[in-house]
Amino acid sequence: MSPKIKLALVGLHHETNTFSSVPADLDAFSMFRGEEIEREYGNSLTTNAGYLAISSSYENVDVVPLVFAITGPIGTITEDAFDKIVGEIMESLENYGPWDGVLLSLHGAAVSEKYPDCDGEIAYRVRSLMGPDVPIGLSVDMHANISQEMVDNTDVITVYRTNPHLDAKERAQECADLIVRTIQGDIEPVMWLETPPMVINIVKQFTGDEPMRSIMSDLQEILGKPHVIHGSVAEGYPYADVSEMGMGFLTVVDSSKIGKSEAKKTSRETAQWMAKRAWAKRHDFDNDIPDPDKALLLANSQHTPGDGPVVMMDVGDNIGAGSSADSTHILAEAQRLGIQGYLQTLYDPESVEACIKAGVGSDVALSVGGKTDRLHGSPVSVKGKVRTLFNGKFEDPTPTHGGFRFYDGGITAVVDTTDGHTILLTSLRCGNTSLEQMYSAGVDPTKYRVVVAKGVVSPRPAYQPIAKEIILVNTPGLTTSDLGYFEYSRRRGDLFPFNRSTDYQPCGQNQ
Numbered sequence: 001m002s003p004k005i006k007l008a009l010v011g012l013h014h015e016t017n018t019f020s021s022v023p024a025d026l027d028a029f030s031m032f033r034g035e036e037i038e039r040e041y042g043n044s045l046t047t048n049a050g051y052l053a054i055s056s057s058y059e060n061v062d063v064v065p066l067v068f069a070i071t072g073p074i075g076t077i078t079e080d081a082f083d084k085i086v087g088e089i090m091e092s093l094e095n096y097g098p099w100d101g102v103l104l105s106l107h108g109a110a111v112s113e114k115y116p117d118c119d120g121e122i123a124y125r126v127r128s129l130m131g132p133d134v135p136i137g138l139s140v141d142m143h144a145n146i147s148q149e150m151v152d153n154t155d156v157i158t159v160y161r162t163n164p165h166l167d168a169k170e171r172a173q174e175c176a177d178l179i180v181r182t183i184q185g186d187i188e189p190v191m192w193l194e195t196p197p198m199v200i201n202i203v204k205q206f207t208g209d210e211p212m213r214s215i216m217s218d219l220q221e222i223l224g225k226p227h228v229i230h231g232s233v234a235e236g237y238p239y240a241d242v243s244e245m246g247m248g249f250l251t252v253v254d255s256s257k258i259g260k261s262e263a264k265k266t267s268r269e270t271a272q273w274m275a276k277r278a279w280a281k282r283h284d285f286d287n288d289i290p291d292p293d294k295a296l297l298l299a300n301s302q303h304t305p306g307d308g309p310v311v312m313m314d315v316g317d318n319i320g321a322g323s324s325a326d327s328t329h330i331l332a333e334a335q336r337l338g339i340q341g342y343l344q345t346l347y348d349p350e351s352v353e354a355c356i357k358a359g360v361g362s363d364v365a366l367s368v369g370g371k372t373d374r375l376h377g378s379p380v381s382v383k384g385k386v387r388t389l390f391n392g393k394f395e396d397p398t399p400t401h402g403g404f405r406f407y408d409g410g411i412t413a414v415v416d417t418t419d420g421h422t423i424l425l426t427s428l429r430c431g432n433t434s435l436e437q438m439y440s441a442g443v444d445p446t447k448y449r450v451v452v453a454k455g456v457v458s459p460r461p462a463y464q465p466i467a468k469e470i471i472l473v474n475t476p477g478l479t480t481s482d483l484g485y486f487e488y489s490r491r492r493g494d495l496f497p498f499n500r501s502t503d504y505q506p507c508g509q510n511q
């Protein structure tokens with residue numbers, strides 16, 4: 001029997017919106033240790049589930065979950081939170097070793113106060129502790145801003161290939177598998193990261209549509225080439241202002257039969273081939289979506305009874321990307337235009353409190369949403385009846401964005417307003433990525449004319465099946481698709497589309 005292989009699983013998962021004023025301090029993180037990681041994620045479709053599953057693919061592999069910290073996509077990770085979480089990760093690696101390999105569960109777009117390339121710093125620390133001979137695998141989100149530091153300090157990086165993210169588990173499993181094969185001496189991975197100077201607008205990141213669809217088929221083409229054992233496209237995350245912000249093209253080539261320098265050449269050429277083809281399409285990524293008034297009129301005109309709702313994506317209030325969840329830009333416009341049969345959620349604990357006081361069945365007059373900051377519209381006055389109150393916890397076993405299963409919107413009040421709208425008021429920020437959010441509250445979204453989902457791509461797995469049409473809406477907010485709104489200080493100066501005359505020449509020809 002082959003010798004036992006012991007792999008450590010550690011991670012810090014955070015997509016940092018550096019423009020958010022809500023700091024990611026220690027209290028903001030949920031911490032899972034040891035068995036807790038297995039209990040929370042073992043049965044899900046997440047990266048951790050993929051890592052854990054590798055134990056059942058090999059008789060001789062044990063994955064030991066140690067420490068995993070996660071928080072929703074809010075602002076920068078405080079120095080204290082980074083020190084404590086990463087400190088605990090490093091301590092656990094030291095205390096429970098030795099290890100044959102390490103599996104890192106990171107998002108890839110984390111930023112801390114001290115380390116703009118937070119994921120690169122973690123990889124560097126783990127590599128420094130483990131030394132050069134212990135293989136390290138890293139599986140990241142498709143929104144990762146992949147840095148050279150991350151590549152230099154790991155042996156294999158895998159990236160989700162779908163947005164909405166439905167393959168987190170699969171990609172993590174592949175990562176773990178490549179690490180096991182490396183440990184067994186079957187392969188010797190060599191990686192190349194190509195980062196053309198481009199960042200793509202969030203409204204063009206859906207992998208089911210052009211231009212992403214053909215970029216993902218380019219990836220399939222290089223995966224068929226000899227010795228290429230893995231490849232990835234990272235879309236990048238335009239709300240994390242860091243020097244590595246942007247797209248990343250990555251290939252992993254097995255050097256065991258062709259030698260290191262030939263493998264490096266193959267990985268460079270294949271990554272650059274993908275990057276050049278994406279660069280040629282850069283103008284197709286331009287933001288061209290309608291404002292709320294135009295979008296609402298369009299939605300209203302497209303609806304036909306019995307056909308399901310027209311779903312409007314509130315791009316500026318993308319909860320999954322760190323926004324406030326209480327934007328009223330579309331609601332205010334819907335009120336002004338007299339749109340009927342309109343449904344949306346709003347994060348508003350104050351109004352929930354008022355509904356609890358009034359009680360189910362009571363009439364209420366509320367000023368809803370727009371309370372977090374000045375970016376997401378003003379509170380909107382509504383009158384209506386409290387239809388129901390519920391605890392806000394719901395479960396979705398079907399594939400959802402990121403593979404999560406359990407959700408908590410906090411105590412939720414459903415209010416039917418006198419102007420023909422239904423508003424789900426939540427007391428926690430909770431994305432619109434599962435229809436169970438509505439059904440658990442006793443609301444049937446298919447009965448509405450217009451449904452607002454806060455996000456760009458993440459609500460699609462839930463809403464596409466019931467939507468007559470999906471319309472992306474150009475709303476202001478912390479995640480607006482109008483990137484000219486933000487003041488960047490760390491991103492590369494030559495980045496397209498900020499600099500439209502930028503040129504891209506693949507480098508590293510002599511390496």
Ligand SMILES: [Zn+2]
Binds near residue numbers: 141143165
């Ligand atoms: Zn993502």
